[in-house]
Amino acid sequence: MISDYAGISPRRDILLIQQLCKKLKGKSFLHINSTKEGGGVAEILQRMIPLLQGLGIDARWEVINGDKPFYDTTKTIHNTLQGDNMTISDKAWEHYYEINRKNAAKLDLEADAVLIHDPQPAPLIDFRKNGLWFWRCHIDVSRPNPAVFSHINSFAKKYQATVFSVPKFAKPITSNEFIIPPSIDPLSEKNMDLTDEEITEVADRLGIPRDRPILLQVSRFDRFKDPIGVINAYKMVKKYNDCILVLAGSPASDDPEGEEVLAEVRKYAADDKDILILLLPPFSDLDINALQRMATIVLQKSLKEGFGLTVSEAMWKGKPVLGGAVGGIPLQIVHGLTGFLVHSVDGAAFRIRQYLNDPEMATRMGEAGREYVRDNFLLTRQVRDYLSLWYSVKNRKKGPTFEF
Numbered sequence: 001m002i003s004d005y006a007g008i009s010p011r012r013d014i015l016l017i018q019q020l021c022k023k024l025k026g027k028s029f030l031h032i033n034s035t036k037e038g039g040g041v042a043e044i045l046q047r048m049i050p051l052l053q054g055l056g057i058d059a060r061w062e063v064i065n066g067d068k069p070f071y072d073t074t075k076t077i078h079n080t081l082q083g084d085n086m087t088i089s090d091k092a093w094e095h096y097y098e099i100n101r102k103n104a105a106k107l108d109l110e111a112d113a114v115l116i117h118d119p120q121p122a123p124l125i126d127f128r129k130n131g132l133w134f135w136r137c138h139i140d141v142s143r144p145n146p147a148v149f150s151h152i153n154s155f156a157k158k159y160q161a162t163v164f165s166v167p168k169f170a171k172p173i174t175s176n177e178f179i180i181p182p183s184i185d186p187l188s189e190k191n192m193d194l195t196d197e198e199i200t201e202v203a204d205r206l207g208i209p210r211d212r213p214i215l216l217q218v219s220r221f222d223r224f225k226d227p228i229g230v231i232n233a234y235k236m237v238k239k240y241n242d243c244i245l246v247l248a249g250s251p252a253s254d255d256p257e258g259e260e261v262l263a264e265v266r267k268y269a270a271d272d273k274d275i276l277i278l279l280l281p282p283f284s285d286l287d288i289n290a291l292q293r294m295a296t297i298v299l300q301k302s303l304k305e306g307f308g309l310t311v312s313e314a315m316w317k318g319k320p321v322l323g324g325a326v327g328g329i330p331l332q333i334v335h336g337l338t339g340f341l342v343h344s345v346d347g348a349a350f351r352i353r354q355y356l357n358d359p360e361m362a363t364r365m366g367e368a369g370r371e372y373v374r375d376n377f378l379l380t381r382q383v384r385d386y387l388s389l390w391y392s393v394k395n396r397k398k399g400p401t402f403e404f
Contacts, residue, residue: 001054002380008186009380017055017380020387025056028131029390030111032062034074034120037250037282040182040309041117041138047185047379048386055383060111064103064121069095074120075257077152080145081119082224082304088148097123113390115163122155132393135159138182139306140169140327161393165307166328176396178389181331183382184312184373190285191316194293202290206278213243213356216295218288218313221249221262221279224304226324229345231269233301236349238274241356248278248291292317297355297362301348302326312377315339315369320362322351332377338369 002014029052033041045061052059066074073092080086104127113132116124118139125133135156141149141164153173156162161176170177184191203210215234219225227247234245247265251258262279269275280287292298298314298321305327312332314321321339323329333339340351355362 002051004187005378005380008374009378010375013378013380013384017384017387020384020391021055021057023391024387026058027112028058028060028110029386030060030062030109030114030131031117032064032107032114032121032124033117034064034066036063040307043188043190043309044182044185044379044382047188048383051379051383057387060108062107064100064107064124066099066103066120070099077119077148078139079224080148081139081141081152083143083145085145088151093151100124101127113394115386116159119152122152125155125158132161132390133159134161134163134389134393135173136163136180137169138165140166140304141171142168144171161389163389166331169327176393178385180382180385180389181328181377182307182309183377183379184309184316185379186316188285190289191313192289194286194290198286199290199294202287203294206276206287206291208246208276208291208294209244210294213241213296214246214294215243215297215299215352216246216248216291217299217301218248218291218310219300219302221247221258221265223257223261224302226301226303227261227265228268229303229348230299230301231265231275232345233299233348233352234275235272236345237352237356241353243296243356244274244276246276246278246291246295248280248288250280250282250284288313289317292319295319297322297352299348299352300324300329301342302329305329308332309377311339312373315366316373318363318366318370320355320366321369322348322355332372333369334372337365338372339365 031045035042049059049061073096076086076088100123104124109129111131115134115136117136156173162173163178163180164170165181167179217230266277292314298319300308300311300323302324307328311321311323311329322342323333325341325343330341333341335341342348342351
């Protein structure tokens with residue numbers, strides 16, 4: 001219920017949501033992505049859909065299904081849109097389209113508004129039946145592989161609006177472009193308050209010693225998350241500050257490289273008993289919450305990033321954070337105020353030691369980070385923005401009438 005967020009989320013967001021829902025009540029809002037588990041999109045939708053339904057919106061969430069060649073291709077699409085220099089064969093493109101055609105035949109695409117998330121289901125626009133269709137790109141396409149972007153753009157330009165997380169991600173695709181950062185739900189199992197007993201139970205069950213500072217990174221096992229770089233930074237810090245490192249992540253059904261990267265990380269860390277690598281099952285939200293709360297410092301040392309919501313998760317818990325200066329991380333971390341941005345392994349090691357050696361500064365920055373998340377990155381703000389997008393495009397077709 002939206003009333004549950006009173007006193008947590010900014011009052012302005014709650015009031016605007018209530019006004020928008022008076023205009024959109026009873027209308028249908030369909031979201032489509034490629035996985036029910038793993039990654040920030042699925043996490044947001046798991047919380048957003050019930051909230052929208054409680055507000056009187058007929059909200060639904062559908063997932064497209066594919067085979068291994070399809071997910072291999074979409075992983076390559078993801079990486080090349082972020083700048084990797086790889087090619088995709090005509091046969092692979094044809095299979096990508098065919099999987100979407102088959103999904104379109106099975107899914108109920110009837111809705112007043114349809115929000116398609118990321119490249120995997122982008123071709124569904126060719127099977128549109130009615131309503132307003134929006135394409136939501138969560139990844140950084142500021143410097144994409146031109147050939148791959150051209151192919152994806154052939155679908156994206158057919159949508160009535162495009163949505164990006166950060167201004168620098170945006171490309172001139174449609175006449176209606178919106179910037180809507182993702183968010184966290186402060187009431188979810190991953191972000192709600194925990195007792196000391198609950199945190200201790202998780203630490204004991206996962207075998208996390210709490211007698212020394214804990215460095216933590218929570219993310220998919222993905223090379224762009226730079227787990228090897230995190231290990232190298234930890235090793236540099238370890239020469240001066242005794243600490244442990246925890247790398248925790250869950251598998252994602254649409255990421256075929258995860259197992260390979262996990263094996264590489266385990267091999268690289270095998271000679272250090274103070275590096276704990278945790279492969280958590282999907283929906284381990286309570287465990288992740290507890291890990292973030294027991295951590296001394298939380299890292300998100302990404303080399304490329306869509307947004308990196310683990311940063312906001314940690315900031316909401318009052319933790320000092322540091323992250324790679326890429327993707328949406330600089331939107332969350334105001335350098336020197338709510339955390340530190342880093343550009344290298346050396347830089348990460350330097351900032352970790354700065355936090356460890358100045359706990360008062362770490363506490364101060366953690367408190368500032370929590371309030372920054374409250375104002376900018378809670379679920380109510382994203383619900384407000386999605387409803388505003390829908391209402392704006394809907395009324396733009398009729399004429400310039402925007403009053404409530």
